[in-house]
Amino acid sequence: MAFLDIHHLEKSFGALRVVKDFNLGIEKGEFVSFLGPSGCGKTTVLRMVAGFETPTSGAIRIDGQDVTAAPANRRKIGMVFQAYALFPNLTVEQNIGFGLRVAGEGKTETAKRVAEMLELIGLPRLGSRYPFQLSGGQQQRVALARALAVRPQVLLLDEPLSALDAKIRVSLREEIRRIQRDLGITTIFVTHDQEEALSMSDRVVVMHQGVADQVGTPFEIYNRPATRFVAQFVGTLNLLDADLMDAAAGHIRLGDVPVALNRTLPGRVGDRISLALRPETVALGRREHGSVVLAGHIAEVHFLGSVIRIRVTVAGQLVSLDTFNRPDRPPPAVGTPVEVSVSDRDLLVLAA
Amino acid sequence: MTGKRLWSWLAVVLGGLYFLLPLVGMFDFSLRMQRDGYSFEAYRIVLTDAQFQQTFGYSVGLALLTIVLGILIVVPTAYFVRLRFPGLRPIVEFITLLPLVIPPIVIVFGYIRIYNTSSILPLTGSWWGTNILLLFGYATLSLPYMYRSVDTGLRTIDIASLTEAAQSLGAGWSRILAIVILPNVFVSVLSGAFLTFAIVIGEYVFAALLNVNSFGPYMVWMGGNRAYEPSALAVVAFIITWACMGLIQLFTRFSKFSTVRR
Numbered sequence: 001m002a003f004l005d006i007h008h009l010e011k012s013f014g015a016l017r018v019v020k021d022f023n024l025g026i027e028k029g030e031f032v033s034f035l036g037p038s039g040c041g042k043t044t045v046l047r048m049v050a051g052f053e054t055p056t057s058g059a060i061r062i063d064g065q066d067v068t069a070a071p072a073n074r075r076k077i078g079m080v081f082q083a084y085a086l087f088p089n090l091t092v093e094q095n096i097g098f099g100l101r102v103a104g105e106g107k108t109e110t111a112k113r114v115a116e117m118l119e120l121i122g123l124p125r126l127g128s129r130y131p132f133q134l135s136g137g138q139q140q141r142v143a144l145a146r147a148l149a150v151r152p153q154v155l156l157l158d159e160p161l162s163a164l165d166a167k168i169r170v171s172l173r174e175e176i177r178r179i180q181r182d183l184g185i186t187t188i189f190v191t192h193d194q195e196e197a198l199s200m201s202d203r204v205v206v207m208h209q210g211v212a213d214q215v216g217t218p219f220e221i222y223n224r225p226a227t228r229f230v231a232q233f234v235g236t237l238n239l240l241d242a243d244l245m246d247a248a249a250g251h252i253r254l255g256d257v258p259v260a261l262n263r264t265l266p267g268r269v270g271d272r273i274s275l276a277l278r279p280e281t282v283a284l285g286r287r288e289h290g291s292v293v294l295a296g297h298i299a300e301v302h303f304l305g306s307v308i309r310i311r312v313t314v315a316g317q318l319v320s321l322d323t324f325n326r327p328d329r330p331p332p333a334v335g336t337p338v339e340v341s342v343s344d345r346d347l348l349v350l351a352a
Numbered sequence: 353m354t355g356k357r358l359w360s361w362l363a364v365v366l367g368g369l370y371f372l373l374p375l376v377g378m379f380d381f382s383l384r385m386q387r388d389g390y391s392f393e394a395y396r397i398v399l400t401d402a403q404f405q406q407t408f409g410y411s412v413g414l415a416l417l418t419i420v421l422g423i424l425i426v427v428p429t430a431y432f433v434r435l436r437f438p439g440l441r442p443i444v445e446f447i448t449l450l451p452l453v454i455p456p457i458v459i460v461f462g463y464i465r466i467y468n469t470s471s472i473l474p475l476t477g478s479w480w481g482t483n484i485l486l487l488f489g490y491a492t493l494s495l496p497y498m499y500r501s502v503d504t505g506l507r508t509i510d511i512a513s514l515t516e517a518a519q520s521l522g523a524g525w526s527r528i529l530a531i532v533i534l535p536n537v538f539v540s541v542l543s544g545a546f547l548t549f550a551i552v553i554g555e556y557v558f559a560a561l562l563n564v565n566s567f568g569p570y571m572v573w574m575g576g577n578r579a580y581e582p583s584a585l586a587v588v589a590f591i592i593t594w595a596c597m598g599l600i601q602l603f604t605r606f607s608k609f610s611t612v613r614r
Contacts, residue, residue, distance in 0.1 A: 052516055072519040079520040085513035089535040098531075099521035143517075150521060 001064065003028040003186055004049070004154055009058035011044050011210075018044050020210040022058070029184040031177065033197035036207035037233065042190050043158060045207075049188065050156050051075050062153055078147030078185075082159040084139040086131040092118070092142050093127040099150035117145040120179060137168040144176065148183065155180070155187045161196060173200055194234050198222060206230045223278075228350045231276045238279065238319045239350075244271040255315025259292050261344050274350040279309065281346035282321035284338060291341040294319075298336045312340055375590070382583035394584035403570060404585075411567035414483075415552035418490040419545040423534075425491060426498045427541065431533055434506050435515060448499040451492050456557040463489060464561065482562050489558045494548035501547075505540025506533075542603050546596040554589055 002025025011019040019041040026032050034042035047053040049060055051072030059068045067075050086095050096117050100110040118124045121141040131139055140160055147155060157176070161169045177200050180187050191197050197204050198218040206213045206221060206229070214226040225231035232239070242259070245251040247268060250261035254275070267273060286293050296314035308331050312319050321340060323331075332338065385393040398404055433444050451459070463485055467475035475481035511533065518528045534541070556568035571589065575582040 050516070050520060052519070072516070073522045073524055075520075076522075077520055079517065081513050081517060083510055083513050085510065085517040087514060087517070087532055087536075088509065089532075089538075098518070098523075102522040102527060146517075146521070156520075 001061070002026055003030075003063055004188075005059075005061040006045070006049070007059040007061065009045065009048060009060065010056045011041070011048060011053060012056045018210050019048075019055075022210075022212055024205060024212065024215065026186055026188070028186055031180055031187045031189065031200060031202045033189045033191055033201040033204045034207055035191060035194060035197040035204050035234070037192060040207040041210040042205075042207045046156050046158055046188060046190050049154070050077055050079050076150070076153045077156060078150065078152035078154070079156045080140070080143050080147050080158065080160045082162050084131070084136075084143045084163075086139055086143055086146070088131055090130075091127065092123070092129050092131070092134070095131070095142055096146045096149050098146060103150060113149055117149050120148070120182075121145045122175075135168075136164050137172055140164065140172060141175070144179070148179070148185070153186065155185045157187065157189045159190055159192070161191070161193070169196075176200070198234070206233065208233070225276070225348065225350070228274060228276075231348065231350055236279055236320065238277045238282070240275040240277070240314075240317050240319070242273050242275050244269060244273050254294065255317070257294060257315050259294075259344075259347075261347060261349075263344075265349055276348040276350050277319070277342055277346055279320045279322040282319060282340050282342050284310070284321065284323060284332075284340060286339050287341040287343075292344050292347065293339055293341045295337070295339050298332050298334050298338055301331045301334060303331065312338060314340065378583045379587055382580060382587055385580040394580040395588070398574075398581050398584045398588065407565055407567045407570040410565070411553050411555075414487060414490065414566065415549045417487055418494055418552050419548050421487060421491045422494045422498045422544070422548055423541055426495070426502050426544070427534060427537070428529060430499060430502045430506055431511065431529065434503070435511055445499070445503075448495040450495075452496050456493065456555075457561070459489065459492065460558050460561045476562065482564060486558055486562055486564055486566075489562075490548075490552050490555065493551055493555070493558075494544070497547040497551070498541075498544040501540045501544035502537055505537030509536050539604050543600040546600045550593045550596045553592060 004024075004026040006022060006024040006026075009019055009022040010017065022041075022045055024032075034045060036042045044053060048055050051067070051070060051074075055068060059066055061067065062075070062077075087098065090098065093114050096114045097110045100113060105113070114127070115124070118127055121144060123138060123141060126134065126138065126142075131142070134142065140163075144160070160176070161173055164172065173196055176189075189197070189200060198221070201218055203215060204218055204221045205215050208227075208229045214221060214230045216224075216226075221230065221234055225234060228239075231237050240254060242252045242254045244265060244267050245253050245258065247265045250263045250265050252259050252261060252265070252273065252275075265273070294314045296312045296319070298310060299313045299318060300311040302309040302311075303325070306325055307322050308325050310321050310323065310331065312321065319340065382394050383390040383392065385391060385397075429444065433440050464476060467473055467481070467485055469477040475485045514532050514536070515528055518532045523531070554568050554571065555566070556572055558564075559566040560569045560572070571582070571585055574585055
């Protein structure tokens with residue numbers, strides 16, 4: 001059994017089912033992100049783990065113990081909130097020491113642990129400040145230290161970086177990951193930002209309408225999306241409609257162009273299927289062996305700096321592709337006839 | 353100076369005179385006890401009067417107890433209404449405003465009817481009972497001021513997040529209220545407390561009808577029996593009230609973490 005075990009979890013608010021049969025096992029020391037748009041139920045699952053919401057049905061076990069009915073203050077869970085939620089009337093030291101004080105730790109013990117935590121978050125000299133005297137990034141670090149000071153079994157992070165500006169966000173997410181690795185603490189991180197989820201996590205849970213659409217490593221989630229939603233939500237994607245010609249041999253037709261995928265496909269002859277391909281897997285021009293080559297013409301060119309995003313009309317449908325900028329080679333003009341090639345392995349067939 | 357400004361100043365001066373002249377007159381009168389000029393003789397008599405000291409001390413004590421009771425009732429109520437039962441807010445607000453709508457004389461007659469010596473709970477029959485009744489009555493009178501200010505204070509902090517943060521760190525309700533919520537609405541509690549203090553100090557109707565010898569009835573008795581001393585007493589009462597208002601301002605402005613606003 002996993003360290004944190006979420007078993008057939010359901011939550012309804014009135015007639016609205018916001019979490020549907022959610023199952024997940026998280027190993028000790030693992031960093032798992034819940035990724036999804038707002039309203040997908042990711043925060044609700046997190047709040048049920050924290051004990052702030054009561055599940056309609058299902059069970060939550062931590063280290064073999066059923067905590068489903070335990071009140072929030074008995075769960076030994078550390079939580080970091082989007083709005084920091086530092087106690088404004090307490091200094092940084094008092095904030096970090098709050099949980100230890102509640103647990104009845106001695107003064108010297110507490111002071112030692114607080115100093116340790118301040119060192120860990122790299123703010124050893126700000127202990128006597130009040131929260132309003134700190135920047136947003138510093139406040140969130142203190143909130144992290146406060147959650148970790150009591151040595152919780154599980155750390156929950158509820159969009160902790162959303163209120164910060166872009167630069168701080170990147171540096172703080174690296175720091176959170178470093179601290180998490182150092183302490184080996186089991187962590188759930190809720191975010192709607194795919195870059196955060198992909199860059200930080202051991203595994204990502206992509207949630208959609210209360211259901212975990214896919215659970216996998218960032219690499220799997222990005223390269224082998226299991227559903228149309230995951231494919232569309234994570235990263236940029238080209239979606240093409242095609243007709244299935246021969247499922248066993250893997251023959252499809254893209255507009256008028258026959259394409260051989262050289263693998264067995266689900267479905268029957270004549271089915272309409274969706275093909276997905278990432279812009280970075282499509283190349284301008286004809287490539288060698290094993291590639292599918294499609295003819296079309298340039299429809300749009302967007303110069304983004306290091307990357308140039310080009311849209312090509314292929315078989316009546318738009319395909320985006322990315323190429324690196326090269327100073328000696330200006331981007332092609334709109335209307336130019338071109339060929340694009342893509343490896344047949346990178347053409348993903350999506351379940352509807 | 354433009355004509356518009358002139359009119360504004362005129363309005364301010366007229367308004368100021370309207371309010372200040374009676375006070376100046378009263379103050380002037382309170383200083384004229386001795387024939388041969390101004391003196392603080394009336395004040396000396398009032399302040400050294402044993403009855404003044406006794407009734408004033410009693411009222412101050414009762415006011416402080418009222419404040420403590422008011423905090424104990426209002427802070428948890430306002431907190432849980434905001435956190436858990438936001439739908440009840442209009443109802444609770446209506447209830448807390450009732451003491452402004454129902455005249456004190458009606459309330460106190462209700463008390464006397466319910467808690468008289470031939471009732472199940474004969475509070476008016478003993479000294480302790482009467483004092484407790486008066487304390488509860490004053491706590492009721494202070495509700496509108498206490499609730500409003502505490503509720504306003506709670507609005508300025510994110511009580512839901514703070515509560516959850518404290519819970520996840522292992523704190524129970526009493527600790528959350530005492531360490532996290534109360535200190536953060538302390539300035540609001542204080543402004544409610546000073547208003548309560550000012551009300552209780554001079555309250556007459558409850559005290560007189562429950563036959564308690566507090567500062568309010570003493571002032572009325574003084575007014576009926578002396579000439580200069582009542583004016584001195586009124587000035588003293590005014591100063592106390594104004595001092596309370598001044599303290600509200602002071603505490604609001606110099607609170608250590610009052611710059612924290614979410």
